[in-house]
Amino acid sequence: MKYKNEKRKNDVNGIKVGKSLDASSGRGMLTTQGNLDLHPATASYRLATWNVRTLHQPGKLENILNEMRRLSIAIMGVSETRWIQAGKKVVDGATFIYSGPERKHEKGVGVILDPATSRQHGLGRRNICGDKWAGWCEANNQVVTNSYFKHHPRRLWTWRSPDDHTKNQIDYITINKRFRNSVTQAKCYPGADCDSDHSVVVATIRLRLQKLKRRVVTSKLDLTALKKCDIRTKFKDSVQQRFPDIHEFIEAEESYGKFSEVIRQVTREVIPTLPRIKKQIWMTEEILELMDARRLSGRFTDEYRNINRIIRRKCRNGKETFYQKQCQELEELEKQFLKQLVSLI
Known part of the structure; x- marks a missing residue:
């Protein structure tokens, strides 16, 4: 579906949005340059495979991307890429996933996904700061959630200029790649208002918390x-x-x-029980007994707080006393060693 472009010049990273767009309510006519790609009920994708002989030469990957756009190919498998090792590269919005030998530029396979298939649904074109941000996310295994889902442009832009002519996507919510499947939705809500030129970005996350079982401490028999x-x-x-x-x-x-x-x-x-192993040398049996009493008193009670205060004080004093004693022993050994050394000289 195509929409009529207005003559009014807008600067939204390549996306033109007219004044008739009511971002807060979603009503009004959207004036955008090009086609508006909404979620269809059913979708078809063109797949292809190609023996490219080599990708280890300048301009070859860009050439293949141009052919994919010309032939409307969404996913293309390529062979004989001759790229070493394995990895992923993003070129012009398309994602190239490749795998090859460790050192020699021979053999190798890969898959190229167009921007729509690789689920990079950002707003407009990326500038230098955007490239740095994408590089940081890639280096730290982060996924940008609000560009991971396909939405109407009014659900993508997060900032607009005071004259309402320029709209950019500059605010993001990221998540580790390991947990990206837990994000079910992410988009901005321009209708929310707090006298700011930015829109709130909201992500819906599905969590499955594991129930932790309290470990029962049993005494071991000697x-x-x-x-x-x-x-x-x-x-x-x-x-x-x-x-x-x-x-x-x-x-x-x-x-x-x-x-x-x-x-x-x-x-x-x-049969008697084995004595408890002290994790710290300065830990005393009195402190261990106080810890048991604190555990049995129940949290969020006055008794628990009082015992906890006593335990902290005794741990601090015991640790300080232990290290003072260690320092004294070291000083005495140093004096003895110096006396023996002087006598030998």
């Missing part, structure tokens, strides 16, 4: 204590007292269940 004669004898006597004659149980499963239950009970009562 099984090496069974090597001690008194603990081993106590463990044996406790099991024999609690476990009756095995012949009283007819079923083997019942006997096994009863035996396992008795073993667990006696183990918890007789």
Whole structure:
């Protein structure tokens, strides 16, 4: 569908928008240069494949892009590109994805996508600052969301000049390529008003948050204590007292269940637990006990805040005392070493 161009000169990076466009409500006649490409109910694409013999010469890729535009080809597979390694390059809005050998300029394949197919639906032409911005996004694995979807031009421009003649797209929302599928929509809303010459850019993101399970901390048993004669004898006597004659149980499963239950009970009562490993050398048993009390007191309570304040103070004091002691020991060793060194001299 073509629309009539007005004589009024506009400067929107190559997009001409007339005064009759009411951006805030979406009403009025749109005056744009060229064709207005709206979402069709059904769409067809022309695919092609071409053995280009080589792309390792100046102007060859641009030549192929011109032929794609002339023949209205959306996707073209090329072979014998003779480009080394693998990567992606954007030329005149089209995207070229290639793969080849590591060093030698031979063989190699690639796919060329036209601007509409590669989903680069920006507004107008890109200037030098736009090229730098695109390079930064490519280097940091970022995707520009509000140029990732095809929209009407009034949903693309984010800034307009005071005379309402120039409209540019200079505000963006980016997201890491890994999460680009979570963005379902991104566009600007020129109807929002706060006395600014910029429009608000809104992105809709679908999140799937993982439910974190609290890890249950269990004390480990010191099984090496069974090597001690008194603990081993106590463990044996406790099991024999609690476990009756095995012949009283007819079923083997019942006997096994009863035996396992008795073993667990006696183990918890007789065998001691291993001491907790201190992550810091200056950490004391008192601080660890306070941490357990803080965990059981419940968050967002006065008791929790008081215990947390005490823990911070004791950690700070314990750490300072430990390093002071270390420094004193180093100073004493230094003095001893100097005395020995002087005596040798």
